[in-house]
Amino acid sequence: MKTRIIERFDDSAEVKRRFVREHADRIAELAGVMARAFREGNKVLLFGNGGSATDASHLAAEFVGRYHKDRRPLPALALGADMAALTCIANDYTYDDIFARQVRAHGHKGDIAIAISTSGNSPNVLKGAEAARECGLVTVGWTGHQGGKLASLVEYRFVVPSTVTARIQECHITLGHVLCELIEEDLFATTPR
Numbered sequence: 001m002k003t004r005i006i007e008r009f010d011d012s013a014e015v016k017r018r019f020v021r022e023h024a025d026r027i028a029e030l031a032g033v034m035a036r037a038f039r040e041g042n043k044v045l046l047f048g049n050g051g052s053a054t055d056a057s058h059l060a061a062e063f064v065g066r067y068h069k070d071r072r073p074l075p076a077l078a079l080g081a082d083m084a085a086l087t088c089i090a091n092d093y094t095y096d097d098i099f100a101r102q103v104r105a106h107g108h109k110g111d112i113a114i115a116i117s118t119s120g121n122s123p124n125v126l127k128g129a130e131a132a133r134e135c136g137l138v139t140v141g142w143t144g145h146q147g148g149k150l151a152s153l154v155e156y157r158f159v160v161p162s163t164v165t166a167r168i169q170e171c172h173i174t175l176g177h178v179l180c181e182l183i184e185e186d187l188f189a190t191t192p193r
Ligand SMILES: O=C(CO)[C@@H](O)[C@H](O)[C@H](O)[C@H](O)COP(=O)(O)O
Pocket: 049, 050, 051, 052, 116, 117, 118, 119, 120, 121, 122, 125, 165, 166, 169
């Protein structure tokens, strides 16, 4: 059993090492794009299913609350967090519409949409990303496998080189934390606001 435990931690670390070798420049670029969006008064919308829904909530809380620095709150919404909106949209329309409709409600040109799907093929995430594109948001996709359909829909794609949902999610949350750190440093380099 101990071998299995060590193997899983090794797998997780190796997936992250491979991911960052491929994506470090693009991560830095996205951090700059997100910092500029916040500076200009725009917000971030994040959405995904299951573990990715809670990753979206987790990261939205880092922006609205704090990551490392004591600074002004940054606007971010996790679209899986509003139970009334989710149940209403799924009940009155379809489950595939739960994110797209909220993107159309809250999203404005210049905002950032982060669509999270390990398979890259969840229909509600794809529809959310399509709505974001139509509304003029900057579209970002965090995925795994070969990227799925999501990768070809978005402007900034981050494809984790794994086919294991858990390993992909573990890399996504590290990506989110690193972005938070870079964005805080960019916006609040010297004096906390
Ligand atoms: O957290 C896990 C597995 O680690 C699950 O809850 C997982 O997120 C769900 O099966 C999702 O529905 C998977 O959807 P997706 O990532 O392929 O879009």
